[in-house]
Amino acid sequence: MLSQNMQSALNKQINEELFSAYVYLAMAAESENIGLPGFAHWFKMQYQEELAHADRFFTYILDRNGKVELDALAKPSVDEETPLSLFEKALSHEQHITQCIFKLKDLARQETDHATDVFLEWFVREQIEEEASTQTVIDQLRLVEGNPNGLYLIDRELSGRQPDAE
């Protein structure tokens, strides 16, 4: 059985994950507007991953006989971006999510809630991967800065992103 405190923290994380999805959806739209369909595809895939993350928390709360409470979503602040600023924002967003996961893990340990502690392991590993893949694109964008051919090639590469194997 989840404590009230843990239940509310997990519900808050559903909102964080859905907000992440919303951020990436806004980034996909912005990429299309800039004329970068490969970027748009990459962000759309990320949007779908975030929906799946929210669903993991949703299912977990219900599996533990808890109550799901859905809150309102904030408006994503994505506007007038450059290819680099999109990925820099994505990285700083992921760093924020990593901190949220670590706080949840701290709470699970404080409460000796072993089930939640184990459940969160998947997210700890996922955050390492998400920060790394976002940082890789930032590094590539910095390398080709001011070179439209380089940007074109990165866009082509991003268009090939496949769904992650779970």
Ligand code: OFO
């Ligand atoms: Fe981007 O990992 Fe969930 O939020």
